[in-house]
Amino acid sequence: MKDSKRLSGVLSPVVTPFDEDLSPDADRLIAQCKWLLSQNVGLAVFGTNSEANSLSVDEKVELLVSLVEAGVDPKRMMPGTGCCALTDTVRLTAHAAKLGCAGTLMLPPFYYKGVSDDGIYANFAEVIERVDNEDLKIYLYHIPPVAQVGFSVDLVERLVTDFPGIVVGIKDSSGDWDNTHAMLERKWDDFRVFVGSESFLLANMRNGGAGCISATANINPAAIDHLYQNWEDDDAATAQEALDDIRNTVMAYPMIPALKATVAEFSGDDAWRTVRPPLLGLARDKSAALAATLRGKGFAMPGLS
Amino acid sequence: MKDSKRLSGVLSPVVTPFDEDLSPDADRLIAQCKWLLSQNVGLAVFGTNSEANSLSVDEKVELLVSLVEAGVDPKRMMPGTGCCALTDTVRLTAHAAKLGCAGTLMLPPFYYKGVSDDGIYANFAEVIERVDNEDLKIYLYHIPPVAQVGFSVDLVERLVTDFPGIVVGIKDSSGDWDNTHAMLERKWDDFRVFVGSESFLLANMRNGGAGCISATANINPAAIDHLYQNWEDDDAATAQEALDDIRNTVMAYPMIPALKATVAEFSGDDAWRTVRPPLLGLARDKSAALAATLRGKGFAMPGLS
Numbered sequence: 001m002k003d004s005k006r007l008s009g010v011l012s013p014v015v016t017p018f019d020e021d022l023s024p025d026a027d028r029l030i031a032q033c034k035w036l037l038s039q040n041v042g043l044a045v046f047g048t049n050s051e052a053n054s055l056s057v058d059e060k061v062e063l064l065v066s067l068v069e070a071g072v073d074p075k076r077m078m079p080g081t082g083c084c085a086l087t088d089t090v091r092l093t094a095h096a097a098k099l100g101c102a103g104t105l106m107l108p109p110f111y112y113k114g115v116s117d118d119g120i121y122a123n124f125a126e127v128i129e130r131v132d133n134e135d136l137k138i139y140l141y142h143i144p145p146v147a148q149v150g151f152s153v154d155l156v157e158r159l160v161t162d163f164p165g166i167v168v169g170i171k172d173s174s175g176d177w178d179n180t181h182a183m184l185e186r187k188w189d190d191f192r193v194f195v196g197s198e199s200f201l202l203a204n205m206r207n208g209g210a211g212c213i214s215a216t217a218n219i220n221p222a223a224i225d226h227l228y229q230n231w232e233d234d235d236a237a238t239a240q241e242a243l244d245d246i247r248n249t250v251m252a253y254p255m256i257p258a259l260k261a262t263v264a265e266f267s268g269d270d271a272w273r274t275v276r277p278p279l280l281g282l283a284r285d286k287s288a289a290l291a292a293t294l295r296g297k298g299f300a301m302p303g304l305s
Numbered sequence: 306m307k308d309s310k311r312l313s314g315v316l317s318p319v320v321t322p323f324d325e326d327l328s329p330d331a332d333r334l335i336a337q338c339k340w341l342l343s344q345n346v347g348l349a350v351f352g353t354n355s356e357a358n359s360l361s362v363d364e365k366v367e368l369l370v371s372l373v374e375a376g377v378d379p380k381r382m383m384p385g386t387g388c389c390a391l392t393d394t395v396r397l398t399a400h401a402a403k404l405g406c407a408g409t410l411m412l413p414p415f416y417y418k419g420v421s422d423d424g425i426y427a428n429f430a431e432v433i434e435r436v437d438n439e440d441l442k443i444y445l446y447h448i449p450p451v452a453q454v455g456f457s458v459d460l461v462e463r464l465v466t467d468f469p470g471i472v473v474g475i476k477d478s479s480g481d482w483d484n485t486h487a488m489l490e491r492k493w494d495d496f497r498v499f500v501g502s503e504s505f506l507l508a509n510m511r512n513g514g515a516g517c518i519s520a521t522a523n524i525n526p527a528a529i530d531h532l533y534q535n536w537e538d539d540d541a542a543t544a545q546e547a548l549d550d551i552r553n554t555v556m557a558y559p560m561i562p563a564l565k566a567t568v569a570e571f572s573g574d575d576a577w578r579t580v581r582p583p584l585l586g587l588a589r590d591k592s593a594a595l596a597a598t599l600r601g602k603g604f605a606m607p608g609l610s
Contacts, residue, residue, distance in 0.1 A: 022391065022431070048416075048417075053389045053390065053414075053416035053417065054389065054390050054391060054414065054416070054417075055390050055392070056362070056390045056392040056393045056396070057361070057362075058392075059390075059392060084358045084359065084389070085358065085359050085360050085361045085364075086327065086359060086581055086582060087360070087361040087363075087364060088361045091361070108583065109358075109359065109582070109583045110416065111353075111358035111359070111415065111451065111452075112353075112358065112359075112451070112583060112584060113450070113451055113453075115583040115584065116583075116585065118585055119582055119583035119584055119585045120582075120583050122582040122583065122585065123582035123583045126327070126582055145418070146416065146417070146418055147416075148418075148453060149583075276391055277391060277414070277424055277425075277427040277428035277431055278413065278414045278417060278420040278421075278424035278425050278427065278428045278454075279417065279420065279424055280421065280423055280424045280427065
């Protein structure tokens, strides 16, 4: 049976705007989140593409409060809460659950490498026990190309089995469709499998997936949501190709700086260009070239303020 | 000219004891640090082997205060302060410098992979500017097998050149002697090159290095310091072999659980066995086997309480 409290559809790992002094800009983030919601895209704030791992727990706690106080619906939010330190993960996850966020997207602890499935399991068991909130919903965040530490399909099964109603989904950013497919094949009850790129969206929907949580949903939300809503249509493959074309255009540049440059170019708001070290902003000539290429493809960001 | 404020010799990335509820045990840590100092080994608290990346910044700030208040000399301390988030690194580094720590051992921000030398440089420049303490001394922490992000020799040169008197050394845990040697060859003025394993200690000293900061200095401090003090002796190669034998014995097991199990076995204090997830404690039979093998080699930990 489908649980209406579980998330599906398209979510964006919302890019985080910074002031000139590199502090998070809550007002710009609120406006961006409201725009994404207007495009029917949910809010996976504090994802990899949000530079979330360049923010302290305090900064994330404060931003989450600002969003909810500004009227951004926590039921559309799946903040990233997985940190290296158990105590940080617990604090941030408890905060998100208390604010009523529909879910949390949880990286495994990612500093120590070569850790065992048992060790990652122990981490999640400890987090769940400490957060101790019956509304907690965890979506596992599998992104081995960046975190280097990930979830085997068997470990996912253990977590789903032992924490029913709590471990309810996964974002698979492995880039390996075989891995996504292997999880879909297990057919865990109402388990929500999101792909980490819209390039796999059609394949995911055809195999029972829940949607996608994708970097490019920051800039191309409506089109990605359109394919999600209409994946059974005859022209779905054509729509998938159009999404891939935009994504590949952006991916010719470093992803996060390119997303922020695109928001800056299409909103006319240069403040969006700022990234935190160790990332570097996209050079102006590259930013202009990317925007020109996108415009040449008929790309636009309607309603972006 | 040699700057007496710069560190040299043998330091230990001190293992962090935990209570049953997994909170850091300041009293046991203080006792362990005092024992290490009695063995003439300095304190690289909050290193990889300290499970430092499984601790929150608050926990580290509090532990550092406890150590200094208990009379542990900050001039013998080089706490790890490099976090993923710029703001965390600044906070912890500023705290360590204010407490009078002789140096800080700084990881690069390690979540985002494939970042450029320019991006890592920008991170360090920003940290130095924000900490704004003339006594700040940074030792770069190069450990690509774990952090995956590291320092090229050219990047080290840029940092040493642009921040003279601040970026004063490096711990090279690459395990690649050619990399260590390449830095020694550059002969930056009074730059302190520590190897990350005592297996390279003799080679490092013979080439102008400063010492080592090694996991096994937690359990074998006096012998490692003895080689450091006497590396020009005729029997230095034999002493190096004996160190390697103990290290290889421990490395047959997962390093951090094995170090803690060894402390537990030789102190009789089982509380030392506790690790934080995602690590798992060493099984009792393995712990006993490791201790028996070590005892068979005449290994002891004299003075350990």
